[in-house]
Structure formats: C-alpha cells, structure tokens
Amino acid sequence: MSRKMTGAKMIVEALKDQGVDTVFGYPGGAVLPIYDEIFQQNDIKHILVRHEQGAVHMAEGYARSTGKPGVVLVTSGPGATNAVTGLTDALLDSIPLIVLSGQVPTFLVGTDGFQEADTVGITRPCTKHNWLVKDTEKLAQTIHQAFHVATTGRPGPVLVDIPKDVQFAEAEYVGPKQIPASPYQPKKKGDLDAITQLVELMERAERPIFYTGGGVINSGPAASQLLREIVDATGFPITSTLMGLGAYPASGKNWLGMLGMHGMYEANLAMHGCDLMIAVGARFDDRITGRVADFSPGSIKVQIDIDPSSINKVIHVDLPIQADVGHVLEDMLKIWKSRGRKTNSAAVQKWWAQIEQWKATNCLAYTNSDTIIKPQHALQRLEALTKDRDRYIATEVGQHQMWAAQFLHFEDPNRWMTSGGLGTMGYGLPASVGVQVAHPDALVINVAGDASWLMNMQEMGTAVQFRAPVKQFILNNERLGMVRQWQQLLHGERYSQSWSDSLPDFVKLAEAFGCKGRQVSDPAELDDAIREMIEYDGPFILDVLVEKHENCFPMIPSGKPHNEMLLSPEAGAFTGGGALV
C-alpha cells in the first residue's frame, strides 16, 4: 500500500504512530496546512492555548505528570520565539518535549519574509537538538527521530522547523519502525566494577547520605521503587533536590526533606557532615551546593548520572557512574544483597542520633496568627485538606514555591511540577492545565504567588474552554516576595520595584474568565475556602491574602556554605555547629 501523502498529513500520521493523544498549540499562517489536517481527524486532541509560552509549559506539565513526551505546535516567527522560554525551561529541567514550528516556505527562507525568524538558530542553544526539514521525503523520519532524541538518554526538548511548502508537498510516509536505527544511543547500563565499589563504600560508610534528584523521576517509576527499596533496606538517610521530590515518600522514615538554599536544616547539615554522598540523578546545582569550596568537605562523593557532562561539572566526584539511574539502582541492590546486605549499622545509628539532634531545631517554625493568614499556615492547611486525594501540585516561582516544597508532602513521583533550573515565573498556571488535561479526574492545584500568576494568566481562558478544573491557590502578599526578602536581608531594606501595585481583583477576574473565585483573609475562614475550591466543579481562583513581609527560612544566602544557614527567629536554638541562628 502506497502511503503517499502531504507533509501536513504526514505530521499528524507520525504523531499518531508515536502514540500522541494531545497537542498544545496555536495556529498561524505557516502551520495552516497542519491545522487543516488536525481538523479532519479525531485521534489527537488539540488544546488551543492563549500564548505559545503557555503551550510549552502545558506540555511540560503533561510530560512531567505522565512520563510521556509533551507535544507543541506553533507557527513561524513570533509563534516560535514565544516558545523559547518554555524550551529553555524544559532543557534545564530535562523534560522531553517535541515542538513543531511552522516556517515560511523554503523559497522565502532568508529573505526576511513575513513572520520569518531563524527558528533553528534561535532555539539551537535551548533545545537538546533541532532540525529544519527542507524536503517532505525526510519529514516523517525526522519527526520519529525527534521523539527518539527527546526521550532517550537525558530527556530534553527538541524542535522541528517545517516550512510551509514542505507541508503542502507530497511524499511517501514512513512509520517509526521503517526508519534506520538512530546513531544516537546513549548507554544505559552502569559499569559493574564501579557499582561494586559503590557497594563497598556503602558497607563501610559511617555517615552516608543519599542525595537524589530529578533524574530518578525521569528514569521512570521503577527507579523510584528501587530507590525506596534500597533506602529502606540500608537505613541510610535521604534528601532530595526540588526536582526530585516524590521519588522517595515524604512519609518514609529515612526522609530528611529537601536540601539546598531553602532546604531543611537537617538535610543541609547532613550533606555537610556526611562521609559518603551518593548522588543519584542530581547535578550539584548552585542552589544545592552553596559555596563550592566548602561543599561537604569530608565526604567521598559518588555520582550516578546518565549525562557525562553532569559529572564533575561543578563538584569533583570520587566515583562517577555514567548510566541510567534505574539500571544502576537495580544492579546496586543486587550486588549489595548478594554480598550479605552489610552496613556499618553501629556508626549509622550514631549518625542518625546526630541528625535527630539537628531535626530538633525545627527549622520550619514560624509564628502563626489569628488575625492574618501566614503563607506557611495556608500551605499546611492545603496539605491537610488534600493529602488523601489523587493530587498533583504545580507551582510558580518564588517564596510560595519554596514553602510549597517545604510544607506539601509528596508520596509519589510525577506529582510535583515546578520550574527548578530556569525559575520561570508564569510556569505554574499553564503547567497545571497540562497536568489536568492528562489527568482529567485528578485534583490539580497550582500554588502561586500574585506576581508569578499574572505572567501567564491568559491561560485561564484555556482552562475554562477545555473544562480543566484547575485550582489556582494564590498566596497573595502584594509583593514579589522572594525579591523583597533578598532586598531586606541583602540590600539594606531598599525595596526597589518589588511590590505589586494595581493588582487585579482576582475574584472578578475569575468571573471575567467564566470560572469562580473567592478571596480569603481571615484565618478562621481558610479551611472553608480551601474546601470550596476543592469541591467546585470547574477552574477556581482562591486569592489568599497572606502576611506581606513573611520571609522564607531556612535560607543559605548565595555564596555561603551549608553550615552557615539563616534560620527563622522561631527555630530552636542550634546545638552543635556554627550556623547563624
């Protein structure tokens, strides 16, 4: 059977063959042939966004919550440039995306044609790889290749730029199985000698710690399962980056909480004082390490990562294992068991006693109030009232994001969508829509700040149109809270441009979008307001007026080492180190 068809039809065919059920996009001149094909089929659902940046963040939310790649369709020129922030976000957080962009016809390329941009040039540094397809014969093959590259090895976003005449022209369609194997095949299995050495280190370690990251979640649910098994069997403490929350359950007995700039006191001090650090799918970001020269000075560092460029990039590691996290954890568990499940349990017990001492500091302590809602309290109530549900959390970027990471507890992977590497304000609302599209019956909440939320608020229209009942939980302090906090602590209390003047009335805004809103400022009404938000059958904006000058603690000021954390005045006096109280 000849499968000759237009390039536009080929694109839809290729997406179907790749198992795509949802595309987030926005039409325009250079993608009209593709939109014409989308109109004539029912297998792929198209979510019409309000801005292309929203489309990419939605695809990220979709991808993070399902483990499948997200697919985006945008037009040439401004359509593609609007996607750049989302692409960069996905690159830094290793999220698999396939962005298809229209381009002016090949005979206009290079002439500064209408809505022409050098999309491949612009997106080269913010994609894992990209392609400009000049020939319809190569189109289907390139799209299949794009899925392979996006999802293989360390995942990431890719872009395929498709000129309009390539969409109109006809050629033979090839399916994913008919194309030659891609030369891009990163290795998955870890070196067994190195893994055995790691096991030897684990058997001897006196103060071990697992430091895990987004790589565990990217590796798939099996990796999280293996991690749980190995952590519980060895009894070693475990901390995680912002990106890795949920890989090990927050209710697990070995859980120390998140580490890093706003991480838990006990987690950071344990990282500082450990003698064996096992980094699993984590990349020693500057928000994790603090001052590099003073990072965990006395430890042997082992790093498991699929990306060789992540190893030894920031911190020199003593034992690198380049491989897929899941494969290594499996081998590690097998070898450790076969050697008799040994640990230096007496020493590890002592280590735990030390950690318990640090825990007693109660680093998340804050003074609650009867008259004003404290943001920490709002999140504690949100946690209490939603933890038993099938719950997905997205966040924007700032203080609320850190409080959410501290006060919401994740029991499973793929339940936490946040912009970690790039720190993109405006990520959360569209991401929550993407999650909800993938999980129509789940409770999807975007924990937001007022300033971040405004950055992509147009996507409420998308939520309403597609009946995505996302809950927008806005901690409204009428400030750019994290900026204000840094100005207070590090810039002599000069609050330059960090307040939100002329904020909209979020309740009226909700009504204007055709959904429901409520404002709450009395702590006594908070539970009721959260319940109304959860129970409402549709998108909901809850405008929580919170304390305006609350600071997010603990905090390691940038450039300081782990043992020089700032603690809130409420946290207990510290015993046993040089931290600033």
Next chain:
Amino acid sequence: MVLNIKQGASSHSAYDLRDPNAQIEERHTLAVLVENEPGVLARVIGLFSGRGYNIDSLTVAETDHEGHRSRITIVTRGTPSVIEQIKAQLGRIVPVHDVHDLTAEGPSVERELGLFKVGGTGEHRVEALRIAEIFRANVVDSTLKSFVFEITGTPEKLDAFADLMRPLGLSDQARTGVAALARGA
C-alpha cells in the same frame, strides 16, 4: 574512609582521575567526528561561546563523503577539569559521533598550513628566500617587490617563520588552523 579506585575502573575516557584542583591551563587538540549536517559547526562553536570556553584554532572539512562525516579539529585551552567538561559537552551534541583528545590519548601529529606575504627588495629579499629554504617553504607567488610563501608545519614552526619574516617585510599572513591525527595504526 579511603577510596580505592583503580584507574580506568569506569571505562569512560572522560573520567580519568587527574588532579581536579590543578589550576594550570593545558592546551589540548580535540578531534570531533560529526555527522555532516547543516548547523553542526554552529552547534560546536555555540557550545564554546555559550559556556565560555576558548578556541585557539578550528578547522573543519568533510572527511567521508559517503558516510556524511566531517572532522572538526579544535585546539583549546583550559584547566584539566575544564578540558574534561568540554569533551563531555561536545559528546552530548546529538550529531557528534566521537570526541578524541589527541593530546591525552597518545602521540599525534599536528600540521598547519600558512601563507605569508613578504614585501621588500635587495638584501631583505634574498634573506627572505634563504630563510624560506631553511624552513622548506615554497614560493607560490612572486612579484618584483614581494613573495607569497606557503609553509606547512606545526603551529610553532609557523610562528617561528613569521617571527623571522617580520623584520624582512612580512605584511600579511593567512593560516588554516591545526589539522591533527593520532600516530600509529
């Protein structure tokens, strides 16, 4: 706790455990074998500019027409950890098939071709020709007032030639950058 790692235990070339804290800059010649597709050179150069690495010289040409392969030879400079990171980052580029560190992997030969225009008359002209002969440079263009010399050799040899020609009227030079191959089979 003492870590007992045998060298090369994890058989990846990027991880030879040199002193990570060495701050001495090294000069390395890298051979990068790439798929000859549009934009591949831009990806490699963009990596160097985007991450702040140095390029001393760069050459690129197709080396296998049938196999669509090109060879990019880059001479770069950095501390050992920066060199390792450059290699790992290059290896991460999708159309890059292989990265060889010719400086670290054993003996290699390096050659560069240079064209040097030297103007002058009388004794200077004779002296220029004499030196060219010592360096085995060829005259590829001649007028009554100038020569263009073609010379092949290591970058150091070309530097030495240029230094000698400068007082004799060196007015222009064009150099290809380094091409390099590992020695032996």
